[in-house]
Amino acid sequence: MPIGSESGTGLAPDPVPEYAAWRKGVAGVLAKARRVDAAELPDEPEHLLDETTYDGLTIAPLYTRRDELPEQPLPGTFPYVRGGSATRDPQRGWFVGAFAGTGDAEATNRTILTGLENGVSAVALGVGAHGVAVADIPVALRGLLFELAPLTLVAGPDVTAAAARVYEVLDGYALTDRAQIQVGLGAAPLTSAFSGAADIDLDTALAMAAGSIARPETVRAITVDGIAFHNAGAADAQEVGAAVAAGLAYLRALTAAGVDISDAFGQLEFRFAATDDQFATIAKFRAARRLWARVAQVCGASAFGAAPQHAVTSAAMMTQRDPWVNLLRTTLAAFGAGVGGADSVTVLPFDSALPVGELGVSESFSERMARNIQLLLLEESRLGHVQDPAAGSWYVDALTDELAAKAWEFMQELEAAGGYQAALESGLIAARIAETAAARGSDIAHRKTAVTGVNEFPNLAEAPLSEQARAEASAVRYGAAFEALRNRSDAFLAATGARPKALIVPLGPVAEHNARTIFAANVLASGGIESVHPGPLTVDGIAAAATDSGAPIAVLCGADKRYGEEAGAAVDALRAAGIATVLLAGPEKAVARYSGTQRPDGYLTLRIDAVAVLSQLLEKVGA
Incomplete structure (x- = not known):
């Protein structure tokens, strides 16, 4: 699109005439940062600031009227991008969900009622291995006003018996308009087959769905669980695309069993993960509705394409x-x-990644904090008072559009492979998601992607984890590799009374070494290695500092010019003092020429594989 007004050229004027000035400013900043002349940059230098998601989507640094898309239809209207309902209560907003199921029915009932009294408005009941016994469901649900609080079962292989028990409770519940009662049975055989979770088989789920259709309540038997893909490492478009493919497989199975297409759509609901990438999460839920609406349109059932969406934080x-x-x-x-x-x-x-009580806080406190996060958003920020408040945002609309297209592309890939079940059996879904998980894991290991408190800004002063917590560490979590290093440090601390140590050796004045000393200490701490920082050192003082520290590892920190003058002698002094491993904060080219007889053992830079380097350092100190 041309820059500025192009009167007389036959080209339309730029909708953002200020864009040219902004682009010039970007070029100036980038040229300065890269130490090049602005003329050496591309014609559109702002694209050097683009970011690429794991789905391959490009995130631009700025969105303007150039990116404007046609306004989507109102909420409750096909394709439901702006919401599935036109009549959602603005005083309530979304339902505030909470899980209950301690194994003890009376305690579970108290948890449910206390939650409902304090802001919870939707209940997920754990049954069987997930919570209360099937026979105790009536006790757990005692006092629940079903027309006000939707109920979802988390029952795994016990869902058939649990559903029957819930139906018994509902049959004795007095209410004229029983369609107000919303129940999700939570059967998820196709997505559970991917995650390995115990569940009923597809035929049993289809039979449950047929029975649900006959109920006077609003019952959806099947949950299409996108979280199964998310927890395996899927990117957002992969999670949505795989979930839609699974939903399509359910539709085919239901209609093949004789269920009317509109009733088949009425038996499905979706569950997706919500992450701390807020804009990607906003776009994911909007894009997922668009895709499912498109499936309904192709099936000739556009009016039934607004399946409920449940979000669970990742x-x-x-x-x-x-x-x-x-x-x-x-x-x-x-x-x-x-x-x-x-x-x-x-x-x-x-604290859900830790055993109950690990932090010394009660379970009720943790549940209250989780509940109140939503209540603050709903009742103080009043986010629920407006449907789709992100609509009209050039960024959100563009991201929704691109994410939907990429998710549809992934779904089509699975369809071309024979459909969801065939792609699952062939390993195609797992292979594609594994590629994304590996890329994300590499970015985290190289600290390109920050996990605050883990690979960035770690807190070595926090109490070591219990053995139970270390044993329950999950490979699903993004920070698991770094936390495994911290576990090794905790074990070393328990065995020796001290953490693994490394001596920071600052060369020159603070202005020269400060950035690299902070960087080195941060990297070391992410692996559980404590830094000993004696302050600026001369070459003559290095040996004494090394002896006093008792550390087997040292890291030289300074400016490149200072390295050329002093790094060689500093390495020699550290070797002579008995330091087994000497690292240098900076690239190897910084010491291409220096007078020392020995070179550093390694180099700490911004993009090292920190997990691998730190693991090797821990091995060297016996952790």
Whole structure:
């Protein structure tokens, strides 16, 4: 698109005439940062600031009227991008979900009623291995006003018996308009087949769905669980595309069993993960509705394409280390899901990656914090008072459009492979998601992607985790590799009384070494290695500092010019003092020419594989 007004050229004027000035400013900043002449930059230098998601989408640094898209139809109208309902209560917003199921029915009932009295408006009941016994369901649900609080079962292979028991409770519940009662049975055989979770088989789920259709309540038997893909490492478009492919497989199976297409759509609901990438989360829920609406349109059932969406804050993004940061993560995730139009949102407790009581806080406190995150968003920020408040945002609309296209492309790839079940059996779904998980893992290991409190800004002063917590570490979580290093440090501390140590050797004045000393200490701490920082050292003082520290590792920190003058002698002094491993903060080219007889053993730079380097350092010190 041309820059500025092009009067007389036959070209339309630029909708953002200020864009040329902004582009010139960007070029100036980039030229200065890269130490090049602005003329050496591309014609559109702003694209050097583009970011690429794991789905391959390009995120631009600025969105303007150039990116404007046609306004989507109103909420409750096909293709439901702006929301599935035109009549959602603005005083309520989305449903505030919470899980209950301790194994004891009376305690579970108290949890449910206490939650409902304090802001919860949707209940997920754990049954069997997930919570109360099937026979105790009536006790657990005693006092629940079903028309006000939707109920979802989390029952795995016990869902058939659990559903029968819930129906018995509902049959004795007095209500004239029984369609107000919303129940989700939670059967998820196709997505459970991917995750390996115990569940009923597809034929049993189809039979349950047929029985649900005959009920006077609004019952949906099947949950299409996108979280199964998310927890395996899927990117957003992969999660949505795989979920839609699974939903399509359910539709085919239901209609093949004789269920009318409109009734088949009425038996499905979706569950997706909400992450701390708030804009991606907003776009994901909007894009997922668009895709499912398109499926309904192709099936000739456009009016039934607004399946309910349940959001659960991502378990993969949660951390065991510095877990209080999880409060911020889940707040962003709940915000994204709510603004994105999820019908209900469940926030995981901030300490959900740890055993109960690990932090010395009660389970009720953690549950209250999770609940109140949503209540603050709904009742103080009043986010639920406007449907699809992100609509009209050039960024959100563009991201929704691009994410929907990429998710549809992934779904089509699965369809071309024979459909969801064939793609599952062939390993295609797992292979594609594994590629994304590996790319994300590499970015985290190289600290290109920050996990606050884990690979960035770690807090070595926090109490070591219990053996139970270390044993329960999950590979699903993004920070798991770094937390495994911290576990090794904790074990070393328990065995020796001290953490693994490394001596920071600052060369020159503070202005020269400060950035690299902070960087080195941060990297070391992410692997559980404590830094000993004696302050600026001369070459003559290095040996004494090394002896006093008792550290087997040293890291030289200074400016490149200073390295050329002093690094050689510093390495020699550290070797002579008995330091076994000497690293240098900076690239190897910084010491291409120096007078020392020995070279550093390694180099700490911004993009090293920190997990691999730190693991090797821990091995060297016996951790």
